[in-house]
Amino acid sequence: MISIDQAFVDSEAPNSNAISNGRGLLVKGKFVALHKSDDDTILFGECSGSGRTNYHCSCDFITPGKVTYRCSCPSRQFPCKHCIGLMYAFTDGNPFTVASVPEDLAAKREKLEQRVEKKKTDATKPRKVNKSALKKKIQAQLDGLTLLEQLTHELIRTGMGNTNAKTAKNIEQQAKQLGNAYLPGAQSALHSYTKLFTADDGDFDSAVAPQQREAIYSQALDQLTQLNALIKNGRSYLNDRLADPELATDTQSTIAAWLGHAWQLRELKEAGLVQENAELIQLAFNSYDDIARRELVDTGIWMNLGDGRIGLTQNFRPYKALKYVKAEDSFFRIAQVPELCLYPGDINPRIRWDAIAPRPVEASDLQAVRQHAHSNFAEILKTIKTHLKSPLADRRPIVALNYAQIGKVGDDLVVEDAAKTRIVFTETGQAEEPASCHLLQLLPPEMFQNQTLIGRFHHDLQARTLRVKPLSIVTASQVFRLTF
Numbered sequence: 001m002i003s004i005d006q007a008f009v010d011s012e013a014p015n016s017n018a019i020s021n022g023r024g025l026l027v028k029g030k031f032v033a034l035h036k037s038d039d040d041t042i043l044f045g046e047c048s049g050s051g052r053t054n055y056h057c058s059c060d061f062i063t064p065g066k067v068t069y070r071c072s073c074p075s076r077q078f079p080c081k082h083c084i085g086l087m088y089a090f091t092d093g094n095p096f097t098v099a100s101v102p103e104d105l106a107a108k109r110e111k112l113e114q115r116v117e118k119k120k121t122d123a124t125k126p127r128k129v130n131k132s133a134l135k136k137k138i139q140a141q142l143d144g145l146t147l148l149e150q151l152t153h154e155l156i157r158t159g160m161g162n163t164n165a166k167t168a169k170n171i172e173q174q175a176k177q178l179g180n181a182y183l184p185g186a187q188s189a190l191h192s193y194t195k196l197f198t199a200d201d202g203d204f205d206s207a208v209a210p211q212q213r214e215a216i217y218s219q220a221l222d223q224l225t226q227l228n229a230l231i232k233n234g235r236s237y238l239n240d241r242l243a244d245p246e247l248a249t250d251t252q253s254t255i256a257a258w259l260g261h262a263w264q265l266r267e268l269k270e271a272g273l274v275q276e277n278a279e280l281i282q283l284a285f286n287s288y289d290d291i292a293r294r295e296l297v298d299t300g301i302w303m304n305l306g307d308g309r310i311g312l313t314q315n316f317r318p319y320k321a322l323k324y325v326k327a328e329d330s331f332f333r334i335a336q337v338p339e340l341c342l343y344p345g346d347i348n349p350r351i352r353w354d355a356i357a358p359r360p361v362e363a364s365d366l367q368a369v370r371q372h373a374h375s376n377f378a379e380i381l382k383t384i385k386t387h388l389k390s391p392l393a394d395r396r397p398i399v400a401l402n403y404a405q406i407g408k409v410g411d412d413l414v415v416e417d418a419a420k421t422r423i424v425f426t427e428t429g430q431a432e433e434p435a436s437c438h439l440l441q442l443l444p445p446e447m448f449q450n451q452t453l454i455g456r457f458h459h460d461l462q463a464r465t466l467r468v469k470p471l472s473i474v475t476a477s478q479v480f481r482l483t484f
Contacts, residue, residue: 001040002061002090007332008358009087012067014077014326022084026092034089035099043090044105047082049073057082058105060112065338065355068112070105076324131245137182138242141259144181145235151175151190152227160217168194184293185258186230191291193223218461222395229391234259251344254392265354268341278340279305280351281365283400283454284471285330286483288432294319298328301398301454301471302335302351305365308372310398310454311342311351330481333358334365347387347397361479369474373400373452377421381466384457396430398456398471406440406448413437415453415468426467429456436470436482443473443480451475 013019025031025047032054033046044058057080060068069079079087090096101109151171158167172194178187196216237255241247249256251271257263268274284301298315315328336357343350374380380399387393404418414422427435433456452475455468473480 002036002043004087004091006088006091009084009091011329011331011358012079012087013084014079018077018079018081018084021081023088025081025085026088026094031085031089031094034086034094034096036090036096037101038098042101042105042109043086043096044099044101045086045089045096047085049082055082056102056105057086059083059087060109062109063112063116063355065336065357070108078326129245134245135242138238140181141183142235142238142242144178144183144186145231145238147174147177147181148183148186148190148227149231152224152231155193156224160220163197163220168197179293182260184260186227186234186260188290188293189223189227189230189258193220193227196220196223215462222461226391230258233392254344254346257343257350258392263343265341265352268343268352269339273342273344275304275306275340275342276338278337279365280311280335280337280340281305281361281369281479282331282335283310283369283474283479284481284483285328286430286433287327288430296322296327300328300331301348303369303372303400304340305334305368305372308368308400309349310347310400311349312398313352314350331358332361334361346393347384347399348394363476366474366476366479369400370402370452373402373474375402375417376419377401377417377423378419381421381423384466388459396456396458398454400474401453401455401468402451403453404450406453413440415455415470424465424467426458426460426469428458428460428467429469429471433469434483439482440470447473447475447480 009022010019013022030047030049031045032048035044036042037044041062042058042060044056046054046056049055055071055073057071057073058069059079060070062068067079069083071080071082073080073082075081151174155163155171172191175187175190175194178184178190196219233253233255237250238259248271249261249267251273280302282300282302285299287296287298290297293316296317296319298313298317300313301310302313303310313328315325317325317327335353336359337353338355338357339353341352343352380401384397384399387397388395401415401423402417403415406413406415408414409422413425415425416422425437425440427437451473453468453470454472454474455470458467458469459465460467470482472482
């Protein structure tokens with residue numbers, strides 16, 4: 001039985017225009033036929049358009065957790081506005097007559113089933129490695145690391161005190177070659193360094209106050225340490241793979257991702273990085289523009305209700321394909337995932353799935369979040385400090401904290417646990433995240449005691465202490481999101 005609501009349709013739409021256009025078709029009465037199959041697994045119908053013939057659209061729910069959309073319109077968006085409008089018609093309670101599935105649609109469903117079976121069969125076959133192509137790629141990456149090393153040495157010779165927006169821009173121009181060397185992670189890491197010295201007027205030293213300049217220098221030194229580790233570890237890993245093309249991709253660290261390896265779901269499953277029948281709740285969401293990689297990135301922050309681990313979904317939308325790549329959005333239900341794939345990582349691994357089935361959030365789900373959260377701040381601070389000792393570790397880990405109260409100590413806004421251990425709040429998180437601390441004062445008084453905070457940690461290199469940026473607060477009845 002098809003069980004969807006308006007929230008589901010909204011989440012399936014590739015963008016806001018598809019939502020309004022799909023709703024508009026329904027309002028204007030463009031649908032001339034609305035049908036569903038007798039086994040209640042497919043919606044199909046006809047919608048009048050600008051052409052002489054009607055568009056035939058369908059939404060196939062035969063595969064659990066994954067809808068197949070088909071339409072005879074020329075749109076390259078999936079689902080198109082006609083499929084969106086068809087589902088809105090169903091959720092709004094419009095009458096759908098039971099009818100036989102048209103022969104052409106039935107044939108497409110049969111081909112889909114055959115492809116699914118073939119995919120399962122192919123998954124059991126051993127993969128062949130094109131050793132010649134792999135060696136060429138690895139050599140290109142090694143050459144790219146040599147270039148990165150040269151650029152890093154040039155930055156060191158120039159000195160942080162002499163680096164300004166102009167020299168940073170020159171380095172970035174040369175760093176574009178790293179993208180051609182299959183090293184997008186290295187290119188992004190170098191960009192993180194150079195953008196510290198970027199000012200609108202092109203003159204860093206005169207634009208920044210001395211105290212702020214010292215803080216930037218501390219961050220820059222941390223970035224240089226990271227670049228050096230990337231060069232050293234990356235070169236060792238690539239040389240090992242060059243000597244043995246059959247060597248499996250490293251799943252114990254994130255070095256492969258740093259070097260631009262695009263993990264496939266099949267690889268993750270073969271490596272055993274998969275969890276069956278997981279249930280996830282989204283705790284925060286944010287979209288940002290990655291200028292260095294020329295793409296928009298949609299990032300969701302999720303907790304696995306089974307083990308409490310917080311993971312990240314990342315949807316990359318290149319500038320050149322924005323019209324055709326579906327944008328992700330906030331998700332306010334529980335995601336039931338038959339096969340949850342986890343990328344190599346430590347505290348907050350990237351996660352991914354092929355299909356999900358949504359269900360409403362229940363009180364027990366929010367209680368599970370609290371049960372998995374850390375109540376001892378001293379212990380989690382120690383864990384994060386250990387984590388940050390690795391130069392290639394995520395510098396902004398996200399954790400869930402059960403707090404006793406939130407309040408002010410002097411000029412600082414702090415969060416405190418039952419043992420009186422305090423952590424100072426900060427607005428510094430990821431560069432692309434909006435401010436959130438100022439929103440705390442808008443919350444009702446009961447939110448400041450005995451709730452659960454979802455926060456992103458930041459290592460203040462100047463003060464040599466860990467601070468936390470609030471992302472959301474979880475209560476017994478709701479998730480209050482502080483970033484959008």
